[in-house]
Amino acid sequence: MKKLFIVIFTIICSLSLVVLSGCSKDDGKTTVTFYHTMGANLREVLDKYIVKFNEENPDIKIVHEQVGSYDDVRDQIITELQAGRQPALAYCYPDHVASYLRSKKVVDLNEYINDPEVGLTADQIADFIEGYYAEGSQFGDDTKMYSLPFSKSTEVMYYNKTFFEENELALPTHWFSVDEADTTSMEYVIGTIKTIDPNSVPLGYDSEANWFITMTEQLNTPYTAAATDVEDRFLFNDPSNVSFLKKFKTWYDNGWMTTQLVYGGYTSGLFTNLKQTDGKILRSYISIGSSAGATYQCPAKVGETYPFEVGIAPIPQADQDNLKVISQGPSITMFKQKDEAVNDATWLFIKYLLTNANFQAEFSMASGYVPVLKSAFEVPAYIDFLADAGYTKETIASLSAKVCMEQEDNYFTSPAFVGSTDARDEVGQLLVSVISAGKNATDADINELFIDAVNKCITLNR
Amino acid sequence: MRMKRFIIFLLLIIASLGLASCKTTDPTSWDYVRDQSLTDFAIQATLNENNLNSDFDVTGRGYVTVETFIDGDTVHFRNYSKTRILKVRFIAIDTPESTGKVEPWGKPASLYTKSKLEDAQAIVLESNEEGNPVFDSTGERYLAWVWYQAKDSDVWRNLNVEILQDGLAMGKNSSSNRYGTIAQAALTDARANDLNLYSGENDPLFFYGETVELTIKALVTNKDAYNGIKVRFEGVVTKVDGNAVYIEQYDEDANQAFGVYVYGGYASLAPRFLVVGYQLIITGTADNNENFGFQVSGLSFSLIDPTVNDVVIVAKNVETTPTLILADELLTNEYLDATYVKMENLQVVSIYTTTNDDSSSQGAMTLTCQTADQQTIIVRTVVLMSNNELVTEEYFQNKTITVIGIVNYFEGVPQIQLFNLNDVTIIQ
Numbered sequence: 001m002k003k004l005f006i007v008i009f010t011i012i013c014s015l016s017l018v019v020l021s022g023c024s025k026d027d028g029k030t031t032v033t034f035y036h037t038m039g040a041n042l043r044e045v046l047d048k049y050i051v052k053f054n055e056e057n058p059d060i061k062i063v064h065e066q067v068g069s070y071d072d073v074r075d076q077i078i079t080e081l082q083a084g085r086q087p088a089l090a091y092c093y094p095d096h097v098a099s100y101l102r103s104k105k106v107v108d109l110n111e112y113i114n115d116p117e118v119g120l121t122a123d124q125i126a127d128f129i130e131g132y133y134a135e136g137s138q139f140g141d142d143t144k145m146y147s148l149p150f151s152k153s154t155e156v157m158y159y160n161k162t163f164f165e166e167n168e169l170a171l172p173t174h175w176f177s178v179d180e181a182d183t184t185s186m187e188y189v190i191g192t193i194k195t196i197d198p199n200s201v202p203l204g205y206d207s208e209a210n211w212f213i214t215m216t217e218q219l220n221t222p223y224t225a226a227a228t229d230v231e232d233r234f235l236f237n238d239p240s241n242v243s244f245l246k247k248f249k250t251w252y253d254n255g256w257m258t259t260q261l262v263y264g265g266y267t268s269g270l271f272t273n274l275k276q277t278d279g280k281i282l283r284s285y286i287s288i289g290s291s292a293g294a295t296y297q298c299p300a301k302v303g304e305t306y307p308f309e310v311g312i313a314p315i316p317q318a319d320q321d322n323l324k325v326i327s328q329g330p331s332i333t334m335f336k337q338k339d340e341a342v343n344d345a346t347w348l349f350i351k352y353l354l355t356n357a358n359f360q361a362e363f364s365m366a367s368g369y370v371p372v373l374k375s376a377f378e379v380p381a382y383i384d385f386l387a388d389a390g391y392t393k394e395t396i397a398s399l400s401a402k403v404c405m406e407q408e409d410n411y412f413t414s415p416a417f418v419g420s421t422d423a424r425d426e427v428g429q430l431l432v433s434v435i436s437a438g439k440n441a442t443d444a445d446i447n448e449l450f451i452d453a454v455n456k457c458i459t460l461n462r
Numbered sequence: 463m464r465m466k467r468f469i470i471f472l473l474l475i476i477a478s479l480g481l482a483s484c485k486t487t488d489p490t491s492w493d494y495v496r497d498q499s500l501t502d503f504a505i506q507a508t509l510n511e512n513n514l515n516s517d518f519d520v521t522g523r524g525y526v527t528v529e530t531f532i533d534g535d536t537v538h539f540r541n542y543s544k545t546r547i548l549k550v551r552f553i554a555i556d557t558p559e560s561t562g563k564v565e566p567w568g569k570p571a572s573l574y575t576k577s578k579l580e581d582a583q584a585i586v587l588e589s590n591e592e593g594n595p596v597f598d599s600t601g602e603r604y605l606a607w608v609w610y611q612a613k614d615s616d617v618w619r620n621l622n623v624e625i626l627q628d629g630l631a632m633g634k635n636s637s638s639n640r641y642g643t644i645a646q647a648a649l650t651d652a653r654a655n656d657l658n659l660y661s662g663e664n665d666p667l668f669f670y671g672e673t674v675e676l677t678i679k680a681l682v683t684n685k686d687a688y689n690g691i692k693v694r695f696e697g698v699v700t701k702v703d704g705n706a707v708y709i710e711q712y713d714e715d716a717n718q719a720f721g722v723y724v725y726g727g728y729a730s731l732a733p734r735f736l737v738v739g740y741q742l743i744i745t746g747t748a749d750n751n752e753n754f755g756f757q758v759s760g761l762s763f764s765l766i767d768p769t770v771n772d773v774v775i776v777a778k779n780v781e782t783t784p785t786l787i788l789a790d791e792l793l794t795n796e797y798l799d800a801t802y803v804k805m806e807n808l809q810v811v812s813i814y815t816t817t818n819d820d821s822s823s824q825g826a827m828t829l830t831c832q833t834a835d836q837q838t839i840i841v842r843t844v845v846l847m848s849n850n851e852l853v854t855e856e857y858f859q860n861k862t863i864t865v866i867g868i869v870n871y872f873e874g875v876p877q878i879q880l881f882n883l884n885d886v887t888i889i890q
Binding site (some may be wrong): 260263265276295300307358367394395 | 471532556559563565597598599600601632633634635637638646649650653673702704727728729730731733734737760762763764765766767771809822825844845846847850852882
């Protein structure tokens with residue numbers, strides 16, 4: 001009986017250990033770590049496709065983690081690169097990759113892409129939207145590929161469709177008025193809106209940095225260059241750039257526009273505001289922001305109905321022969337690991353996600369970003385999703401994706417180099433400093449702000 | 463024989479232990495003791511103690527008191543002069559969700575923040591840029607560093623850093639701020655020491671078990687039993703309220719409908735599923751939240767190859783008819799919460815309008831009404847608009863009305879929540 005007791009006790013203890021060891025990390029699988037910024041909704045989509053990936057690759061374990069914002073991902077990786085503890089895979093923006101390259105631990109993906117056994121076929125490469133795919137080889141040596149596109153977005157112009165129709169306003173297609181009869185300039189439209197509703201701030205622009213950089217692309221004026229000498233990298237103190245910022249300052253001084261930093265929150269808050277203060281509603285009628293944030297640009301229902309419909313159009317341009325909109329949204333980059341099996345497993349996972357039209361379509365519907373694969377636009381559910389495009393919260397994401405997609409030939413990215421992040425931060429701050437410099441600010445004051453911004457970039461990168 | 467009994471006894475104990483490990487522990491408490499040998503980054507920064515007797519919303523620094531605990535990185539405080547309630551989002555950190563959507567380590571983070579501030583003898587808010595309090599991207603919540611002195615201590619501790627160092631938050635632009643170096647070091651240290659969120663272990667307060675399939679009646683008549691549990695049920699959407707909906711299901715045995723508040727969150731596909739008249743199968747986590755009441759959240763949506771956990775549309779355009787109820791029923795039936803009802807012939811006897819500038823409910827009204835048999839019924843409106851004009855007290859004054867809305871409770875008293883002017887009929 002004693003023996004029986006010992007046997008049973010041993011079996012039960014062993015079983016308990018098996019149950020409790022479900023959380024063990026040491027399960028003999030090749031582990032791929034993936035840092036990203038995905039919130040819970042997107043992590044669920046990713047998890048679903050990891051399950052499918054594991055059906056084909058049961059010996060690979062994907063451990064993924066929302067590290068924080070894009071900057072947190074970058075900062076965490078820079079810290080870990082120094083200690084040799086970097087993840088295998090991470091979300092990235094081009095300027096992040098430029099920072100990582102100094103570590104020599106970023107994998108040239110062409111080594112895998114061109115591999116005859118595990119690489120991409122010509123059809124798979126051709127399935128990527130060309131402009132997005134090309135971003136990965138913009139780091140000085142175009143024979144090397146340091147990132148692949150994951151999902152993309154751009155900036156679009158949201159407008160209060162109901163108000164525009166009621167007041168028979170034309171949509172702005174360019175920034176500045178050519179002459180007095182020009183009713184399709186942003187300048188004319190926001191001036192007119194201010195006359196109709198003096199309590200409004202007609203235009204809200206979320207990203208100051210995007211606005212400045214986009215203007216330099218549209219006007220083909222200097223911004224930055226990936227030059228060897230630090231003094232030659234920050235070129236944005238240019239008379240044409242001073243000129244457009246001075247015009248924006250006039251708009252601001254007239255109460256025609258605001259930005260996220262000036263307003264103190266996403267300007268979608270102003271665009272959708274219905275709250276009355278002293279019997280008046282402080283609101284905007286145009287909001288320029290990310291195409292991925294469309295649902296935030298829709299007002300809440302009042303009772304059973306929406307107080308106004310929201311239209312979406314491309315942002316205005318400076319030159320109809322040089323159409324430019326900023327390319328946003330994450331790419332992914334791969335880091336070398338000591339264990340070659342991890343490197344190979346990481347590539348298999350990248351290949352699975354980025355050649356999978358269903359994943360691309362589903363991730364896009366959940367995120368508001370657009371797919372990077374042409375084939376995703378042929379997935380029946382995504383075709384239905386786009387067909388539903390409309391002007392309210394239920395259907396605005398589809399409309400946004402359509403407008404975003406229609407502009408894919410006009411996407412640009414800025415040169416990425418060590419210090420390009422500083423340039424971006426500084427021009428964003430510069431725009432705020434100039435527009436809020438006060439009505440008495442002189443040309444000399446504004447020139448001084450430009451000089452200070454350039455000098456700050458140079459100092460930070462010496 | 464005695465040995466046999468002992469073996470059975472042993473089996474029962476071990477089986478009980480096994481079962482216990484599958485359940486969540488008490489979701490309202492979490493004890494965490496930090497290893498004292500670890501570096502304490504929370505005292506590495508120094509609080510500038512000048513000008514603390516001032517309002518943070520004016521000067522960017524000042525003493526505050528807690529008004530409401532929301533979650534691990536958001537607390538509502540009352541300012542120094544007690545004139546305003548400040549919604550505050552902690553700078554540099556992002557704790558997992560514990561309201562709206564419950565994520566692993568969200569509850570521990572929430573309880574951690576609460577425990578630190580609940581026992582504090584003094585709390586100070588400080589803006590990132592001196593003298594410049596700013597909002598976060600929502601435009602409604604101040605971004606702040608939160609400092610506190612623990613009971614019987616005169617040492618100011620930086621709670622943002624402390625949450626990072628104990629591995630209860632991700633960074634959120636954690637290195638680009640006034641205490642960025644310390645914040646980043648605290649986060650790196652938590653990761654290196656595998657603390658909590660970074661331990662790779664399960665959150666002891668999170669429910670990892672199987673989904674419980676049940677009726678709405680079973681759910682809402684046993685709220686405490688299902689608190690924190692993943693549930694699946696079917697029902698029809700009766701009202702949309704922002705990012706949330708009310709869903710109800712008729713129960714023949716009880717001869718009444720039972721309703722539940724379901725939070726859809728900001729998923730871009732949510733508005734396509736959460737539509738009035740849609741019959742849905744919902745899978746989400748039940749949460750008996752002290753701030754937001756009982757709700758089901760954590761929904762997922764998919765248009766391609768949905769999993770068992772995604773919301774399923776069973777039917778569209780299902781007719782939703784409010785249940786006609788009498789005052790007695792509203793005042794005595796405790797299970798009418800979140801149901802869609804109609805009440806007739808209510809005489810409006812007094813009106814209160816929310817006037818607080820800080821409130822998104824500014825302009826909403828509470829109508830105190832009487833029925834024909836002199837019973838008092840409360841009707842609460844949202845901010846009502848008619849042709850882009852605010853509907854004011856005058857609209858309801860001395861009127862007899864019939865209303866359609868959702869039953870909810872305010873400070874334990876049932877009321878009918880109106881969402882739309884169309885749901886009011888003026889009888890006379």
